[in-house]
Amino acid sequence: MTKIRFGVFGLGRGDDFVGNMKKNGAELIAICDKNEKLLTKKQEQYPGVTAYTDFDKFINHEGLDAVVIANYFHEHAPYAIKALEKNIHVLSECTPAGTMGEAVALVRAAEKSEAIYMLAENYPYMKFNQEMRRVYQSGVLGKVLYAEGEYNHPIWGDGFTAELCPDSKHWRYHMPRVYYITHALAPLCYITGVMPKRISAFPISYPHTKENFMGDLYWRLPDRSAMVSCFNEDGSVFRVFGWSQFGGHDNTYRICGSIGQIENVRGDTERVTLRFNDSFIPEGLKESNSYYPEWNIEDKDLAEKAGHGGGDFFTSKVFCDSIREGKQPMFDVYFGTTLSAIAILAHKSALEYGVPYDVPDFHLEEDRVKWENDFSSPMWGSDGTPPTIPSTELAEYIPTEESMAEFDRATEAYWAKKNAENNG
């Protein structure tokens, strides 16, 4: 097995890749994070690995074959492009691009590069989603007509907020929930092999305020989710959400075919239910079949121990296999940037209460030129660039200097109290 020498950029989520890449025969040789305290901690944990605070020095580390890009959510593309220009393979956390213009630039860079590019979208590889793909691809459901995907991950409470959102310019403070669409949508594309071609979205807003929120720290954003309708290339329809903040936590998916349907069950997500109508039940199956699927793979034990229901093992595996085989993966640059584009266009649509947008085909230059100069973003750049479009359709809740300062004061107070408790 060829040793793949890799580096990790962004050591929050990025650190989760270290073990999974190693399980797939890769060797960690360099790490990079501007947070020096975190960097030093990780350097001690990984002796012999070179640590950098500066990406440009990191990417020039001798012998680097591949990088995991896991810096701020909306700032992956410029760094991925720099790696691709050096023919270094890229495994990019979601989302691949924070703006339409960057999505176009990323596709162009990947086409010029000899390197592999993969979106590290892990939810499709969860056990139940792999089972739903196996069943759908067997043909037993007929043709997909309609499907649903939900990533409902409410995060409330001072501890969560302070850990995940260190200051009021951080991406999590400003990100429209629909920008985080990949966990809801990618599994549907993976299971069915179908991609959206036109979308429209409605916002779901309910402001976090001191009155309705359980804690002192609250996101100014009222944005809880957006419901996105996708009209697909094969005439089917998907209904998906972004990173939703309502009700109970669940990642659920439902595929309705012309003959039968399969879904994982809300509140018991590891279980899948496969159903048919009594007028036609395929041989060997019942009208309703409910079960907990098992892995049907050689690396079962490695997958079982990996994060996100085994999904984290598979993103690293598919990436390493793609490098060794010299073949772009299914979640290639076109797939990744299309998902980013759907998220960005869904937000534009939600701001306009449902105006539809065509999803660009990034293989086509005519579609790229339409978007190549659109760098509008609802998030702050880490160079201090302010947002250029609203993060919410409710103008009165767009974060202001005053509300951001209030959040920063509350965060500082939270950490002061926490540190005092720990030291006392």
Ligand SMILES: NC(=O)c1ccc[n+]([C@@H]2O[C@H](COP(=O)([O-])OP(=O)(O)OC[C@H]3O[C@@H](n4cnc5c(N)ncnc54)[C@H](O)[C@@H]3O)[C@@H](O)[C@H]2O)c1
């Ligand atoms: N697929 C999943 O299940 C999953 C889970 C968690 C996070 N993520 C994704 O992973 C990415 C990172 O998430 P996170 O929670 O670690 O985010 P984060 O914002 O908490 O941390 C990002 C890290 O990158 C570092 N960083 C940012 N810009 C840098 C720069 N220019 N130079 C050096 N270091 C820099 C920061 O110091 C920080 O340590 C995001 O895109 C997020 O969406 C995916």
